[in-house]
Amino acid sequence: MDGGRAADSAGRRSLLLLRVSHLLPHHPQVRLAEDQPCTGRRGHRRPADGLGGPRHSAVGHPSPGSRRRTLVRQAEEHWEDDVRRFHRMFRHSTDTELVVLVGNHDIGFHYEMDWFKLQRFEKVFNASSTRIVTKKGVNFLLVNSVALHGDGCPICQSVEKELIKLSRDLNCSLQNSQSGSRVMDSCEGSQLYPPTPPIMLQHYPLFRVSDAGCTGQDAAPPEDRHLLFREKYDVLSKEASQRLLQWFKPRLILSGHTHSGCEVLHDNKYPEISVPSFSWRNRNNPSFILASVSPGSYALSKCFLPEESTVIGVYCSAGACLLLLLLAHCLWMKGLLQCLSLCLLGKHKSL
Numbered sequence: 647m648d649g650g651r652a653a654d655s656a657g658r659r660s661l662l663l664l665r666v667s668h669l670l671p672h673h674p675q676v677r678l679a680e681d682q683p684c685t686g687r688r689g690h691r692r693p694a695d696g697l698g699g700p701r702h703s704a705v706g707h708p709s710p711g712s713r714r715r716t717l718v719r720q721a722e723e724h725w726e727d728d729v730r731r732f733h734r735m736f737r738h739s740t741d742t743e744l745v746v747l748v749g750n751h752d753i754g755f756h757y758e759m760d761w762f763k764l765q766r767f768e769k770v771f772n773a774s775s776t777r778i779v780t781k782k783g784v785n786f787l788l789v790n791s792v793a794l795h796g797d798g799c800p801i802c803q804s805v806e807k808e809l810i811k812l813s814r815d816l817n818c819s820l821q822n823s824q825s826g827s828r829v830m831d832s833c834e835g836s837q838l839y840p841p842t843p844p845i846m847l848q849h850y851p852l853f854r855v856s857d858a859g860c861t862g863q864d865a866a867p868p869e870d871r872h873l874l875f876r877e878k879y880d881v882l883s884k885e886a887s888q889r890l891l892q893w894f895k896p897r898l899i900l901s902g903h904t905h906s907g908c909e910v911l912h913d914n915k916y917p918e919i920s921v922p923s924f925s926w927r928n929r930n931n932p933s934f935i936l937a938s939v940s941p942g943s944y945a946l947s948k949c950f951l952p953e954e955s956t957v958i959g960v961y962c963s964a965g966a967c968l969l970l971l972l973l974a975h976c977l978w979m980k981g982l983l984q985c986l987s988l989c990l991l992g993k994h995k996s997l
């Protein structure tokens with residue numbers, strides 16, 4: 647998501663919504679014997695490196711410690727490559743703010759997620775994975791939806807605790823504005839935000855059975871629309887979805903993950919838009935959304951990139967034309983040379 651600079655006459659700020667995480671390849675996650683995904687103490691834990699063990703086993707094969715070190719180093723190199731590529735692709739001027747939302751391609755699926763990967767992501771993008779970003783009176787709630795399995799794992803507990811705090815803060819801000827700046831006893835110590843329901847941004851969509859009701863140019867192909875989604879893998883669980891809606895009552899939800907576009911209305915009042923993949927790797931017609939948002943309204947427009955098949959067609963046609971031109975040029979040169987040699991031969995004979 648990119649907070650642009652434009653503001654229209656209604657005072658709405660423009661921002662660009664991109665599905666970023668599926669741009670990056672999902673490298674096979676390095677799983678170490680000592681790794682306890684989504685468990686353990688909080689702290690900047692690095693995977694165990696096996697220091698102190700023998701470098702090679704007696705028969706000359708790399709020891710488990712050495713193999714582990716190689717895997718860890720390769721994973722780190724992959725991660726640094728991805729970060730470099732991301733910054734190259736989304737380079738921007740200094741007066742534009744880039745806000746990044748965590749997804750399963752950044753920290754793995756729930757079973758792969760651990761503190762090390764989460765904190766590595768937070769360190770690179772200098773922000774907590776679950777937070778509120780407020781711009782010009784608009785609250786954007788960014789949710790780490792990978793940690794909403796509700797299984798009580800330490801990262802899930804930490805994210806839920808943060809969400810409960812943010813929900814309290816937002817509700818207190820609303821109550822505070824309605825009660826004329828009189829802080830209620832139950833809201834003491836809460837952080838105040840502009841008193842408007844948030845726009846919720848998360849990688850996984852809220853629970854829906856399938857994409858059967860989705861239409862539009864970038865909806866899932868008809869043959870895939872009736873495939874049932876798996877809770878906690880394709881979409882959030884029913885419980886987590888209901889909890890988020892009850893806690894935050896968002897005025898708009900923007901999500902990704904499914905690679906296809908879709909518009910859903912939850913409980914007849916909470917609209918959700920799944921932003922399709924912004925990558926030719928996942929679809930022929932990637933797109934992004936330009937959103938103009940003010941504290942009381944929003945307007946969205948979808949912008950399509952050129953279709954991959956069109957670009958390939960243009961390159962192939964241009965290549966074929968160049969080849970024909972080259973052939974014609976060669977034939978013309980050959981003819982010219984033949985003509986010149988005949989002329990020279992004629993002159994020679996006449997002498």
Ligand SMILES: [Zn+2]
Pocket residue numbers: 668749750751849902903904
């Ligand atoms: Zn995803």
